[in-house]
Amino acid sequence: MTDLTPVLSATWDAEQSWKLGTYEEHGGYGALKKALGMPPADIIQAVKDSGLRGRGGAGFPTGMKWGFLPPDDGKPRYLVVNADESEPGTCKDIPTMLSAPHVLVEGVAITSFAIGCNHAFIYLRGEVVHVYRRLMQAVREAYEAGHLGKDIHGSGYDLDVTVHAGAGAYICGEETALLDSLEGRRGQPRLKPPFPAVEGLYARPTVVNNVESIASVPSIVDKGVDWFTSMGTERSKGMGLFSLSGHVNKPGQYEAPLGISLRELIDMAGGMRGGKELKFWTPGGSSTPLFTAEHLDTPLDYESVGAAGSMLGTRALQIFDETTCVVRAVTRWTEFYKHESCGKCTPCREGTFWLAQILERLEDGHGTDADIQQLLDTCDSILGRSFCALGDGATSCITSSVKLFREEYEAHVQQGGCPFDHSAAALFDYASAETAEEAHA
Amino acid sequence: MTYAADTLAQLEKDAAEILGRYPVRRSALLPLLHLVQSVDGYVSPDGIAFCATQVELTSAEVSAVATFYTQYKRRPNGEYQVGVCTNTLCAIMGGDEIWRRVSEHCGVGHDETTPDGKITLERLECNAACDYAPVMMVNWEFFDNMTPDRALRVVDDILEGRDVVPTRGSAKVAPFKEVSRVLAGFEDGRADEDQGIGEPTVVGLKVAREQGWEASK
Amino acid sequence: MTSTADTATSEAVETVTLTIDGTEVTVPKGTLIIRAAEQVGIDIPRFCDHPLLAPAGACRQCLVDVAAPDREGNVRAFPKPQASCTMQAMDGMIVNTQHTSDDAKRAQEGVMELLLINHPLDCPVCDKGGECPLQNQALSHGRPESRFIDVKRVFEKPLALSSEILLDRERCVLCQRCTRFSKEIAGDAFIDLQNRGAMQQIGTFNEEVLNFDGYEPIGVAAEDESGKAFSSYYSGNTVQICPVGALTSAAYRFRSRPFDLVSAPGISEHDSSGAAIRTDHRRGKILRRLSDNDPVVNEEWITDKDRFAFAWQNLSDRLTRPLVRGEDGELHEASWPAAIARAAEGLRAAAGRTGTAADKKAKGVGVLPGGRITLEDAYAYQKFARVALGTNDIDTRTRISSDEEQAFLGAAVAGTGLGVTFSDLEKAPAVLLAGFEPEDEGGVVFLRLRKSWGTQQVLTVAPFLSRGAEKLSATLIETVPGAEAAALAAIKAGTETADALGQDGAVIVLGERLAGSPGALSEALRLAKRTGARLAWIPRRAGERGALEAGALPGLLPGGRDAASASARQAVADAWGVDGLPETDGRDADAIIAAAAARQLDALVVGGVTPSDLTADLRKALDRVGFVVSLEVRRTEVAQYADVVLPVAPPSEKPGTFVNWEGRLRGFATAIRTDAISDHRALDFLARELGVDLKVGTVSDVNEQLAALGAAGKGERVKAPTAKAAKASAGASDELVLASWHLLVDEGALQDGEPYLAGTGRTAVARLSQATAERIGVKDGVVTVSGERRSSIELPVVITPMADGVVWLPAKSPGSWVAQELGVEPGARVSVKGGI
Ligand SMILES: Cc1cc2nc3c(=O)[nH]c(=O)nc-3n(C[C@H](O)[C@H](O)[C@H](O)COP(=O)(O)O)c2cc1C
Ligand code: SF4
C-alpha cells in the first residue's frame, strides 16, 4: 500500500487555513526567507535536481523550463501562473487556492526571485469568484507582511504580483492562449517558436507554470531535494494531487506520491459506489485516452501511464461504473470540445463541429455503422493536424472508446437508441427526485 | 457615449486603477469588461465603446474579445446567473436531470433570462469541482452535490427574493453586478466568509491522518 | 537555386540548404518552407499564408512531412506533419510534400474535406468562381463526394461591412488574411474575428449581428466621427486577398466571371505613387481594377481609390467626338479635321501668328494642362506652348503654387532622376513630414511608412495628428498653416529632432501644400543641408512629377532647365531645331487665369482642369477670354465656355508614362483599345494645322526627344530659393487660420460615378481645438466658415487636440468645397462663427 503524502494539502483542515497567520504558523514563508539568501541559480538547480515535472498536464521538467530563459538583458521577464483549471475532471488547483492560497503566493515569490522576475501574474479562470477573493486577499496580506513588494525582507529584491481573472474559455489554459488572453486578446494559441521562454508575455521571456507546480516549489526549497525525490518513481518524482470523481464512495483530493495506482486510490476512497464494476476512467482529464479496469494497477506516473496508451495529464481521475453509457459520455465531452474550440484552425473548428453532429446522431440512435468509421476518419483528420493540443485532446476519448467499446456504439445503431438507463448512473433516483419536488411544491 | 457623468467618472476612476495593474494597457481589457458588467449588468455597446477608449482599440477589436469569452453577456443578465454543470461527469452523476428540472421550472433555456430579470440560466462546462458532482454555480459560487430538489430550492429562493448560500465560500451569493466588480479585481472584503471546508477537499488528508501517514520530514 | 529576397541589398546573406521532394534548394536563413518550395516550382496548397502577412498557421492546408537534424546531426522525422507556412527552412532538412509523401497528402485531403463541410455549393454564382483557390484545390485535391450529411452552418447573407465591402460569412474559411491585412498593413483594425469556435466569424462591431442588446456606439472609439464601420482607405485589398468568395465588392458583385474578362496591366492615375494595377475589362468596359504585384513600388496593395474609382471615364458625359461652337452659340459635334481647323484658327489669331497686321494686337494664349497628364502629354503641351504658340504661359500647377516652389522644384527635383525611393522610405530610421498627410495625399506611401512601424520615427509638421499620422505613431510638431518655415527653422542642430534627421537614411518628405507657406521650401532645403537628411517631394496628382520633367511649368524647360537661362534655351532650341524659344517670363497658373479674366490673354488651352478645385476664378477667366480650346475626356464645366472641345483618352485607353514621386518612370500600354487619342496626339494635329511639326504624335517620338535632351547641365539649372518666413499678421477676432487638405476619398472628379466608394469616405467635419471652440462660442456643435467669396461652409465640429486659432476643413468633401466656396488656400484667414 502506498502512503498518502499530504504536503500542499497538509494545512487544509486548519482553522482559517487560507489566512496568512495560519500559513505562517505552519512554517509558511520560511522557504521564501531561505530562498532569498540563496543564489538564484542554486534555486533553479535544486528544482532541476528535484525532478519536479509540470503539474499542468504535459509533465515538462520545471527546472529545465526555467533554465531555458535567455540571460538577463536588464529588461523585464515574467512568471505567469496558469490557474485556469478547466480541463474536465480536473479540480485540484481550485481547492489549493481556496484553502491555502499562500502556498502558491510563496511559490510565486521564490520562483520569481529564482528567474529574475519582478512582476508575476496569476491567471485564474473567472468562474470561481470566492477563489479570486482569497487569492487577492492572500496577495494583499503578503504585501502587508513584506513577503511581496519592494525590498522583500531586506533582500533588495522587488516583486509585484497581479491576480487576473479570465472570463470563461477552456483554451486559455493552453499556455500561449493564456498569454494572449492576459494581454487582453482573444485567447487563441500562438505560433511556437518563439516559445514563451524567449518571447512570452509582452514578447518578453516568460515562464508559464501550473498552480501545483509552483506551489510545490516552497517545499522543495524548505525540505530539500532528497526529501522530494524520496517520493515517486524513477522519472516521476515527488507528490501530486490525485482528484477522484464520479462513481466512488468518497470522491475528493488524495495527495500521494506519483506512481500510486487507481486500485489503491479507490480503496482509500471507500470503493466503487454501491459495489458496482468499474467500466472506464480517465487518468488525467478528458483529453487523455480512456482506461478500463485492466489498468487498475498501472502506476500513475508519466512513464507507466504513457506506456499503457494514455497520459498522466492532470491526475483527474474520473471514474465511471458499469451503469454509464460510454457513447453518452463521449458525446458530451465532444460537445465540450466543440464549444471550447477557439476557432483558429480548420481541423479543430470544423472537425469538432462534425464529430459532435455524428455523435449526437449515434447517441440518439439515428446513426449508422458508417458513422462509426467516419468518427475515426474525422479524428484522424484532426489528430496531429490541429494548431494546438486542444484538437488532439478532443479525439482521445473518441478513438479510445471506439477501440474499447465498439460494440456499445454498434448497439446504439442496432437498437436505434441508447441501451442505458441514465437514471441509474446518477447519484439520485430521477423518479424519486421528481416525487420529492412534488412534495416540496 | 451615454453614461451619466457621475457613472462615467466612477468608471474612469476604476479603469485607471485597473490599468495601473499592468505594464501594458491592453492587458486591462478583460477586467474592464467585467467592470462594465458590474455597471450595466452586461457588456453594453456603451461599455464596448468605453473599453475601446480606455485601451485604445477599435470597437471591432473589443467586441472580438468580448464575444470570445462566455462570461461576457450580450444582453442584460439576470441578477443571478444560475449555471448547471452538464459536462460529462456532472451530467452523468445527475446534472442532466437537474438541468432539465431547473430549466422547466424557470421556463427558460440556456442563456435565457426569466421575465422578472432574476435568473439567467446557463448550461455550464466543467467548473473544476468534479469531486463535488453534480455541481451548480450561482454567480460563480459553488453549490456542490446538488440534487434536483436542492437545486429547485435555490432557484425558488432567488425567485422569491431570499438570500442564497453557497455550499463552500461566501456567506451569501452577491448579485451579478457585485460579483462582476470582484472579477474586475476589486476586493469586497468577503474573502474570510466560509461555509466550512468541503468533505471531498480534505478526504485524502483525513485518510492520511487516520493512518498516520505524512510526507517524510 | 538561390533566392534573392531583396534585390536592392547586396549584403551577403546567410543561407541554408534543404531538400524538398528530392530537390536541393538553397535559401536565405529564415525562409519559410512554403517559399523555399515555390523556388523549385513545388506548389503547396495554402489559404492563410500570404507572403506579405505575418504567418498564422491557421488553415492547416499546407501540411508537409518534415525531418530535420537534431543536435547530434541525426535527421529525425517530426512525429506530426508540419505547417510549411510557419516553419523555417533549416540546413539539412528533408521535406516531403503531397507529391512525395502519402502522409502529407492524406493530411491535406483531410483538411480540405473539413474546409468544405460547411462551405456552400454556390460556386456557380460566386464572384470568385473561376479564380478561387478553394475551388481549384477542391477540384485537384478534394474528394469527389462529400461525406458530410449533417447540418451546415448558415448565415444571413451578405453582410455589408461597409458600402463597398460585402461579406458572405458561410463562404469564409477564417484564414484571417483580411483581418491580418487590416491590422498589420493598413493599421485599420475595423474588422476582427468575432465569436468563438464553430460560430467564429469575421466582422465589425455590429450589435445586431453579434446579438448585443443596445445600439451602436458613436464616439472616439467608433471608426470615424460618423461611426461608419470599416472606413479604411485600403479595404479593397481584403477582397483581392480573400482566398474564397467571402469578401466581395459591391461595385463588382455579380458583374462578371473571371474567364470573360480581359486583363491588362496599368498604372493608377489617382496619385503620384504610380501604383501598378491590373484592369479587367469586357467589351470595352472596365469591370474592375486590381492591384498588381510590384515589389519596388506598391508591393501588392493599392488604395480603394486606385481600385474602385474608374467609373468616371465611362459616364454618360464621356466625349467621343469633337465639339465646335456654332453660329447659334451651341456646341455641335464636328469631324476631327473641322475641329482642328477651327481650333487652329482661333489660336493662330490669339498667338499672333496669322501673318497679318492683327498680329500686333494679339495678346497671346495661356496653356493649363492640369496635373493628371502623362509625361508625354505634358511634354507636348509645353512644346506646343513654346513652339507653336510662342509663349512660356504654361503651368500644370492648377493648385497651390508659388515662385519659391518653382525655384525649389527646378533646383532640387526636376531632372534629378530616381531619388528617395519607396524602399528608402521604408528603411529610413526617421522621417519628417511637412505639408503632407501620407494616408490622404500619398496612398500607398502611407503603407510603406507603416510597414516600419515600431522601428521608424515619424515626425509631422502639421496642425494636428491626423488619423493616418496617429497610425504611424508620429510625433506632432504642432504648426499653424503658414508657419511651417518657422517650424522647420526651429529644428536647430543639437535638438532631438535634428539628431533624428541626422541619422543615416533619414528623409524629409515635403508635400505640395508647402508651396502655400512662404519660406517653407527654402527652409526645408536648409534643414536638409544642416542634418544631411534626404528630401522627397511627394505631390498629390499623378502628372506632377512628369510635368516637371517635361518642362510644363512657365520657368522650367525639359530636364529641369531654367527657362530664364539663355544657354538652357539655346540647348533646347537646338535639340528642337527651332531658332529660339520665347524669352518672356511665363505666367504661372494663377497669373494665367488672372490675365485671362483681365482680358490680357486672348485664348486659353485647357486640359483636365476642374474649376471647382481652384481658388482662382477659372470660370470668370474662361468666360472673358476670347477663345477656349478644351481637351477633355468628359464634357465638363469647361466645355460650357469652350469654342472647341477635343475628346481625349483616359489613361486606360492610351499608352504613356507617369513619373511617380520617386522619379521612377511608370510606363503603361493601352489597356482598352478605342478610337480615343492622347492629348499629345491631338496637340500634334493642332500644331501641324498651325504649320509646326512638334513630332509629338506618338509616345516613342516624345521619349526619343526627352532622352536626347537629358537632364539640365551645369549653368542651366534654376537657383535654389532662399525665401524667408513671412511674419504672421494678426487678424480680426473671429478670424482663424485655415488648415485643409484633400481626404483620399472625397468628391474629386475622378471619383465620380462610384457611390459605393463614396460611402466609405470619412464624414466631413470641421476641427477646432477646445480653446478655440470656446473662444468663438460654438453652438449646436456646428460652425460656419466664410472666406473671400460670399458663400460659406457649414460643418459639424469635432474638438481635436490641435493648434489654437486654426480651423481645419476637408478640401473637397461633401459640403466642404473649400477652394470653390471660400476662394482661399490653407494659411489664409477665414471668419468662423459658431452655429449656423
Ligand atoms: C487545451 C489545453 C488546456 C490546458 N489547460 C491547462 C490548465 O487549465 N492549467 C494548466 O496548468 N495547464 C493547462 N494546459 C497546459 C499548459 O499549456 C502548460 O503546459 C502548463 O500550464 C505548463 O505548466 P507546467 O509545466 O507547470 O505544467 C493546457 C493545455 C492545453 C493544450
Ligand atoms: S473573409 Fe476571406 S480573407 Fe477574411 S478570413 Fe474569411 S476567407 Fe479569409
Ligand code: FES
Ligand atoms: S497556409 Fe499554412 S496553415 Fe494556412
